[in-house]
Amino acid sequence: MINVGVVGASGYTGLELIKMLIIHNGFRLTYLATSSGDIKIEELHPSLEDVISLDVQKADTKDVIERCELVFLALPHKASMGFAKELLEANIKVVDLSADYRLDLDTYEKHYTTHTDKEHLDSSVYGLLEYYREDIKNTNLVASAGCYPTATLLALLPFIPYIDTDAPIFIDAKSGVSGAGKKLSDTTHFVNINDNMFAYNPINHRHAPEIREKIKKIHNKDTSITFVPHLIPASRGELISIYATLKEDIEPLEILRERYKNDMFIRVRETPVNIKATSGTHFCDIFAMKNDKAIFINSAIDNLLRGASSTALACANLMCGYSESEGIPTIAYVP
Ligand SMILES: NC(=O)c1ccc[n+]([C@@H]2O[C@H](COP(=O)([O-])OP(=O)(O)OC[C@H]3O[C@@H](n4cnc5c(N)ncnc54)[C@H](OP(=O)(O)O)[C@@H]3O)[C@@H](O)[C@H]2O)c1
Numbered sequence: 001m002i003n004v005g006v007v008g009a010s011g012y013t014g015l016e017l018i019k020m021l022i023i024h025n026g027f028r029l030t031y032l033a034t035s036s037g038d039i040k041i042e043e044l045h046p047s048l049e050d051v052i053s054l055d056v057q058k059a060d061t062k063d064v065i066e067r068c069e070l071v072f073l074a075l076p077h078k079a080s081m082g083f084a085k086e087l088l089e090a091n092i093k094v095v096d097l098s099a100d101y102r103l104d105l106d107t108y109e110k111h112y113t114t115h116t117d118k119e120h121l122d123s124s125v126y127g128l129l130e131y132y133r134e135d136i137k138n139t140n141l142v143a144s145a146g147c148y149p150t151a152t153l154l155a156l157l158p159f160i161p162y163i164d165t166d167a168p169i170f171i172d173a174k175s176g177v178s179g180a181g182k183k184l185s186d187t188t189h190f191v192n193i194n195d196n197m198f199a200y201n202p203i204n205h206r207h208a209p210e211i212r213e214k215i216k217k218i219h220n221k222d223t224s225i226t227f228v229p230h231l232i233p234a235s236r237g238e239l240i241s242i243y244a245t246l247k248e249d250i251e252p253l254e255i256l257r258e259r260y261k262n263d264m265f266i267r268v269r270e271t272p273v274n275i276k277a278t279s280g281t282h283f284c285d286i287f288a289m290k291n292d293k294a295i296f297i298n299s300a301i302d303n304l305l306r307g308a309s310s311t312a313l314a315c316a317n318l319m320c321g322y323s324e325s326e327g328i329p330t331i332a333y334v335p
Contacts, residue, residue: 001026001027001028002026002027002028002069002070002320003027003028003030003031003067003068003069003070004021004027004028004029004030004031004068004069004070004071004072004316005029005030005031005032005033005064005067005068005070005071005072006018006021006029006031006032006033006071006072006074007031007033007034007059007064007071007072007073007074007075007083008033008034008072008073008074008075008097009032009033009034009041009044009056009074010034010044010045010056010182011074011075011181011182012178012181012182012304013074013097013304013308013309013312014072014074015045015047016304016305016308016309016310017072017074017309017312017313018032018041018045018048018052019048020309020310020313020327020328020329021313021327022051022052023327024313024326024327025326025327026317026320026322026326026327027070027316027320027327029052029054030067030068031057031063031064031067031068031071032054032055032056032057033056033057033058033059033060033063033064034056034058034059035058035059036058037056037057037058037059038056038057038058039055039056040053040054040055040056041053041054041055041056044056059083061083061086061087061090064083064087064092065086065087065090065092068092069092069093069320070092070093070094070095070316070319070320071087071092071093071094071095072095072097072309072312072313072316073094073095073096073097073098074097074308074309074312075096075097075098076098076181077098077099077100077112077113078098078100078112078113079098080096080097080098080100080101081100081101081115081116081117082116084096084100084101084117084120084141085116085117085119085120088120088140088141091140092140093140093141093316093319093320094140094141094142095127095142095144095312095315095316095319096124096141096142096143096144097144097308097309097312099112099143099146099206099210100112100115100117100143101117101120101121101124101141101143102124102126102143102145102146102210103209103210103213104213105118105121107209107210107213108121110209111206111209112206120141123139123140123141124139124141124142124143125139125141125142125143126142126143126145126214126217127142127143127144127145127311127312127315128145128149128150128153128154128214129263129265129311129314129315129318129324130154130260130263130266131153131157131214131218133318133324136315136318136319137318137319137321139319140319142312142315142316142319144308144311144312144315145210145214145311146207146210146307147175147179147207147238147301147303147307147308148173148175148205148207148211148227148229148238148240148307149207149210149211149214150284150301150306150307150311151173151238151239151240151284151299151300151301151306151307152171152173152207152211152227152240152242152299153211153214153215154266154284154286154299154301155240155242155284155286155288155297155298155299156169156171156211156215156242156244156297157215157218157219157259158255158256158259158260159244159250159252159255159288159295159297160215160218160219160221160223161219162246162247162248162250162255163244163245163246163247163295164244164245164246164247165221165222165223165224166224167224167244167245168224168226168244169223169224169225169226169242169243169244170226170228170242170243170244171211171225171226171227171228171240171241171242172228172230172240172241172242172243173227173228173229173230173238173239173240173241174197174229174230174231174232174238174239174240175229175230175231175232175237175238175303176232176234176235176236176237176238176275176303177193177231177233177234177235178235178236178303178304179231179236179238179303179307180231187200187231188231193231193232193233194233195233196233197230197231197232197233198230198231199228199229199230200229200230200231201229202227202228202229203226203227203228205227205228205229207227207229208225208227211225211227212225234275236275236279236302236303236304237275237276237278237279237300237301237302237303238275238300238301238302238303238307239273239274239275239298239299239300240297240298240299240300241296241297241298242295242296242297242298242299243294243295243296244294244295244297245293245294245295246290246293246294246295247293250290252288252289252290252295252297253268253270253287253288253289255288256268256286256288260286264325265282265283265284265306265314265325265328266283266284266286267283267284267285267286268286268287269285269286269287270287271287272287272298273285273286273287273298273299273300274300275300275301275302276332276333276334276335277300277332277334278300278301278302278306278332279302279332279333279334280302280305280329280331280332280333281302281305281306281310281329281330281331281332282302282305282306282310282311282314282328282329282330283301283306283330283332284299284300284301284306285299285300285301286298286299287299305329310328310329313327313328314328
């Protein structure tokens, strides 16, 4: 068994990690932390009452180094790099769920803040499993991909060679409210989001440069991405609809089937996808169809799992020599 910890245990992605880790066959949960600690995990998450009882500490890198071989940082950006630097120097494996190690330095500093751990930024591996699996196996630092970028890139990347990348690519994205984390705001207040739906940060959302940068790295293509996220009155789930222009005639579903024939957590669907079928699972469901030169690509994930915690766990599995699928959820919350 390998000892692991979760820093950010009171948050939404932290809870998802805990739920998977307590039944994992290769990881033992030995450390939980938040910014204040001094509480039991079942007090923070009453759904865990009579399931586990563990102390939650005030986050401290010394304790992580003493108790863990691998740690999940389920923290806001900026907080993560504050912890990761020291842990990596002590040879602890780190899976970071924030944006701190996802982007090139210039992109990060333009869209987030000054980077305080440039040294490790270069050696981080982007945790998009289907594209960086071999690199993930050989690194001590994984930057788990963002939720919207995960659903968007898994859907769009197979088509980049067949798309006119000089033409605009429109990405219409919709997310359940848990995508914003546990902190309340006017936007996520019940009376604002119940029976409602709206775009937020259109075009300028921070996930647009992440999507653009990864397409460039994987296909060496500059793309004109117009990314518009929407908030929907659901707790979890993300639905992506992409509209682009084809430069040659293709069979969209064949392209997807061929690209993902060895990837057990991608389901190529024959009809448009929905969030419910992936809710509670690590699956990314993808559908695509064309209309002459126009292509519609459609994907769905659970933002808290495939968009965050189950991806982080699958990466940790690979970093520790376990099967990628160990402890990864596949049964959806349906109905
Ligand atoms: N939600 C999603 O769908 C999603 C998807 C992909 C990636 N992510 C990323 O994953 C990370 C976590 O997201 P989340 O939704 O789980 O956020 P969240 O619900 O707001 O939880 C954040 C956690 O971080 C802890 N924390 C904050 N500052 C800290 C510090 N200085 N020291 C120790 N703990 C600290 C909080 O603890 P306290 O209770 O003590 O404040 C809380 O447990 C974020 O970077 C987010 O962007 C989220």
